[in-house]
Amino acid sequence: MPYTIETIAAPSTLGLSSNGVEKLAEVLLSCGLQQKIHSNHPVIYIPAHYYQRSTIRDSETNCLNTSAIIHFSKVLHKAVTTVIQRKHFCFVLGGDCSILLGITAALKTKGVYGLVFIDAHADFYSPEKSTTGEVADMDLAIVTGRGPELLTNIDGLKPYILDENVIHIAQRDEEQTEEYDSPDIRATDIACFSLKQIRAEGLGVIMEKVLRHINTLDIDGFWIHFDTDVLADEINPAVDYRLPGGLQFNEATMLLSNLLATGKAAGISVTIYNSDLDANAYIARQITDCLGNAF
Template sequence: MVKGWQTVKKKVSIIGVPMDLGQTRRGVDMGPSAMRYAGVIQRLESLGYEVDDRGDVEIGRPGKLDVKNEKNLKDLDEVVKANESLGNAVSKVVEEGNFPLVLGGDHSIAIGSLAGVANKYENLGVIWYDAHGDLNTGDTSPSGNIHGMPLAVCLGIGDSSLTQIGGYAPKIKSENIVIVGARSLDEGEKELIREKGIKVFTMHEIDRLGMTNVMEEAIAHVTKKTDGVHLSLDLDALDPHDAPGVGTPVIGGTTYREAHLAMEMLAERDIITSTEFVEVNPILDNKNQTAEAAVGLIGSLFGEKLL
């Protein structure tokens, strides 16, 4: 059973990862700045947390963008280097006893986040709040975009240059994962979900059962045998009406209110021990709406209440 983290207010260490190399739509590298501008530090401080902003991980740039290698992996070397740096930074935060809050950047950064936290726990659980499964590999990906692969990578599936970031694999076990909000899955991902028995709540289940029941089941599943839970939240899980500034929008997502409820329930259960918020793209946004939505959700995750 996961031990509580928020019971005693502690220090939150923010790490920005201005990475846009895991996909092809430029602009998501400005996501960390957009969330800072939307007041994430002030929001957390108002809730009683001490906030330590550690700045941004340095991201290298290839001579030419979006180049696939022979393994169907775009910009692989730079993605690996960035995630190695992120993993080291996150590992240091955890060793110091702080809560790592990672701001992306595209979802490929989850590889580094989990590399930095998973070896600190005997059995880490993961809630993957996302429209996509991110369970592709170079063999199954239609695009070669690594932001569609991080969950598979953390399961130890994929190219070794990715799976071995942090020096160990796998980072997590399939029975400790819950995907919430899925509504766009590639065929290879569907096969892997069935093969590994990964728990998935698609939008069908959310519509049919309601977010309350879905999150109750998700929390029960992900805390069954774990001693920590990582939340990986992609803003494209929300409907594009509420989060227009994402690189891969899919209509029919969760509402802003449903996402808040999910975060509020996680806060009430006090189970989240690390998190990342990713895929905020200000270039595609409307007056920083998506970054503001992200900061609002962060507030709810960290215990913000109306009364």
């Protein structure tokens, strides 16, 4: 299905304690992403406010960069709202996964939306269980209403997304979440299709289940979140937290293209590609091709 696409560059690394992912938009755009997704609109740039970054946890939330993330989320919220009001497809280039707070808050003001969360990690830590305080390892928990009120209830919109309207695809950090006693995403109403399940049943079968599940949801549309660490470690080591296994590029393209073909996608966010770990942008070009082929 053809989409009229507007791209937003949201180069925030406020949800991490490290740098590198803030160059994601710059590098993918330099690889010709706009042309590959057939977007003729100028890119909208969100300032990232790196001067506000801190390595010290906020005393009220036990998270890093709480105030800066709230400010960034509100600015991104306005940009996403503007694109959706124009009935255009919103393509947001991160940054880290904390950009989801502003995106999903914007969706909440426009209706009831679902979230297809494609990520190697559950991103379901609570601040007290997180060893880092990074909002990027608890973003899915936060957007579904779990965690500090300052982050879960921006502009009184808690929860931004309901559990029953979330689908998580390709998690492979189950052992880590158990080791660090993270809340279990599988104990919620979130529909989960792990990488282990994909390998056992086949991606085609899982894709059919995902599409059937989407059709049961009473929603106005859904958002796609694509964290590049969902890709196999051997083809994409340019991420901050590496895990063995993962999806191949053709599998990611197939997954995204089927979701886009529903005509119900309001937008997509792409996060956690770290250009500092990708000499000569070799991986970036392949990610760009993957995204372009999906459209």
